[in-house]
Structure formats: structure tokens, C-alpha cells
Amino acid sequence: MISQYVFGPVPSRRFGRSLGVNPLPRKTCNYSCIYCQLGRTPKLRTERKEFYPAETVVEGVRKAVERADEAIDYITFMGDGEPTLAANLGEMAEGVRTFWDGKMALITNGSLFYDEDVRRDAEHFDVVSPTVSAGDERTYRLIHRPPRSLSFEKVFEGLRLLKEWIPGKVWAEMMLVGGVNDSLASLLSIRKVVREIGPDRLYVTVPTRPPAEAWALPPSKESLRRVFDLFPEARDLTEPEEGPFLRNEEEREAEIVQIARNHPLREDQAFELLAMPFGLEGARDSLARMVQDGKLISVQFEGRTFFQAPADKKIRKR
Ligand code: SF4
Numbered sequence: 001m002i003s004q005y006v007f008g009p010v011p012s013r014r015f016g017r018s019l020g021v022n023p024l025p026r027k028t029c030n031y032s033c034i035y036c037q038l039g040r041t042p043k044l045r046t047e048r049k050e051f052y053p054a055e056t057v058v059e060g061v062r063k064a065v066e067r068a069d070e071a072i073d074y075i076t077f078m079g080d081g082e083p084t085l086a087a088n089l090g091e092m093a094e095g096v097r098t099f100w101d102g103k104m105a106l107i108t109n110g111s112l113f114y115d116e117d118v119r120r121d122a123e124h125f126d127v128v129s130p131t132v133s134a135g136d137e138r139t140y141r142l143i144h145r146p147p148r149s150l151s152f153e154k155v156f157e158g159l160r161l162l163k164e165w166i167p168g169k170v171w172a173e174m175m176l177v178g179g180v181n182d183s184l185a186s187l188l189s190i191r192k193v194v195r196e197i198g199p200d201r202l203y204v205t206v207p208t209r210p211p212a213e214a215w216a217l218p219p220s221k222e223s224l225r226r227v228f229d230l231f232p233e234a235r236d237l238t239e240p241e242e243g244p245f246l247r248n249e250e251e252r253e254a255e256i257v258q259i260a261r262n263h264p265l266r267e268d269q270a271f272e273l274l275a276m277p278f279g280l281e282g283a284r285d286s287l288a289r290m291v292q293d294g295k296l297i298s299v300q301f302e303g304r305t306f307f308q309a310p311a312d313k314k315i316r317k318r
Pocket of ligand 1: 037
């Protein structure tokens with residue numbers, strides 16, 4: 001049985017084998033980041049709301065944990081958008097805690113922590129991983145394209161409060177896009193902000209999947225070298241993740257579509273997944289059929305082929 005709320009386990013560069021949880025509908029977000037692997041946000045959502053009943057999502061997670069045939073390192077709330085927009089995020093996390101005593105992570109754009117309710121929701125997680133990719137208003141608006149109600153200062157203050165609220169649990173992620181936020185001036189202003197927030201870990205990442213804007217490309221190798229000189233504490237996440245995305249052979253095609261909704265698959269990853277049950281020829285046929293049926297679309301990025309789910313695709317149970 002496929003749950004629309006849960007996907008994976010998938011390999012995560014930060015969280016090992018990670019079971020992903022979607023607490024809200026596809027592309028529900030208050031940002032429209034130029035590098036977003038889910039495409040542009042059709043309409044920015046600024047208010048929090050209960051999109052799905054907490055108990056339904058929690059039940060989906062419980063079933064996924066029960067049927068997983070491998071160890072799960074983290075249950076990771078991330079969503080097909082910004083998970084803190086789900087007003088019942090804390091309730092969902094509490095529900096998962098009733099049967100899961102492993103680690104839980106929250107991947108977030110970090111925009112709403114000025115709101116105390118959102119900081120309270122964050123308390124349920126072992127790790128909260130917000131984005132810190134700008135050190136000034138202009139770059140913030142250029143890279144994230146937020147609504148007018150959000151400003152760089154408001155978001156930055158929220159992140160400072162978050163660090164005080166849950167010390168020891170904040171792993172910031174800095175997404176760098178060539179020609180947008182990788183100049184020396186940009187990096188120095190980001191460094192100032194990072195120093196003031198004081199995250200417990202800092203990761204550097206770059207677009208590795210087809211972005212919302214075709215021009216949102218990774219910085220040059222030279223530029224990345226400068227980044228690691230300026231941020232010697234940073235951990236390098238600029239290489240694509242390794243490892244199988246899926247091991248469960250049941251309903252494999254449907255699960256691949258579910259993963260591709262959130263996480264576009266490189267061609268080699270899709271082949272690897274399908275070759276296990278179907279063999280190489282079968283994998284090729286299966287992939288071609290899924291593209292032909294409109295379950296997946298194929299996209300080129302940086303000389304590689306990726307497969308992603310069409311924006312309005314509903315998951316079909318087989
Ligand atoms: S990258 Fe995250 S925060 Fe940015 S638009 Fe996509 S879902 Fe929203």
C-alpha cells in the first residue's frame with residue numbers, strides 16, 4: 001500500500017536511510033526558490049493550516065515503519081513544500097513519537113521560526129535543518145522569491161530564536177547557486193549571519209537536480225574552494241547522494257513515482273531500482289512505459305537525465 005504522506009526510505013546525505021514524511025499537499029510553500037527541484041510555486045502560501053488530519057499522516061508513517069525491510073536512520077518531515085506551514089506539524093510529530101523512539105528530523109526553509117508556535121513544533125525533533133542561503137535582503141529575495149510579508153531580517157531573527165530555543169539541534173544548510181550568492185561579498189554576508197545564528201552544524205549544498213529556473217546552476221569548482229576556505233567548519237554536501245533509493249520490491253513502479261514527486265531520480269538511480277526486480281531490459285521497458293503513460297517525465301540537467309513526477313500527478317495504487 002502506498003501512502004501519499006510517506007516515501008522511502010531514501011538515501012539522504014545528512015540523515016542516512018531516511019523515511020520521508022509529507023505533511024502537506026504538493027508545492028505548498030511560502031517561497032519559490034530558483035533552485036527548487038519541485039518547480040516554481042504556483043501560488044505562495046503564507047498562512048499555516050491543517051492540510052491533512054494528523055492521525056491519517058501518523059498512521060501512514062506507522063505502516064511504512066512496520067513494512068520497511070531495512071533499518072531507518074531518521075524519520076524526516078520535509079514535505080512537497082514547506083512543512084512548517086502545516087499547523088498540526090507538532091501533533092503529527094507527537095503521534096509518531098508514540099511508536100517510534102528513533103531519530104526524527106525536520107527539513108525546512110527556516111522562514112517561520114519568528115512564530116513561537118512554529119518553534120514549539122520544532123521541539124519534537126532531534127534535528128531541525130533550516131536553509132541559510134542569503135545574508136542580505138536583496139539576495140534573500142532573489143534566491144527564495146518570498147511573499148512581501150517575509151523579510152530577511154524577520155527570518156534571520158526567527159533563526160536566532162530557534163537556536164536559543166533548541167540548542168544543539170540546529171543543522172543549517174547553505175544552498176549555493178553560481179552567480180547568485182557565491183560572490184565574495186555574498187559569502188561574507190552569509191558568514192556574518194551564520195556566525196550570529198551559531199548553528200550546531202553547517203552543510204554546503206548546490207543544485208544537483210533539475211531546478212525551477214534552468215539558470216540556477218552550481219558554482220564553479222574555484223568558487224566552491226573559496227566557500228570552504230571561508231567556512232572551514234562546513235560539511236560538504238555538493239556531491240549527489242549514493243545508495244539505493246528503494247529496496248522493497250512490492251509496488252515498485254508506484255513507489256518510484258512517489259519518490260520522484262519529492263526527489264527527482266537520476267537515470268542511473270531509476271535503472272538500479274527497476275533492474276533489481278525486472279532485469280536490465282525490463283528496467284528499460286518499465287521506465288519507457290512510465291514515461292509514455294505520463295507517470296514520469298524525463299528532464300535534462302547538467303548533461304544528465306532525471307525522472308520526475310508531473311506536477312498534478314496523483315499516485316495510483318496497483
Ligand atoms: S526549495 Fe523548499 S522552500 Fe524553496 S520553493 Fe522549493 S519547497 Fe519551497
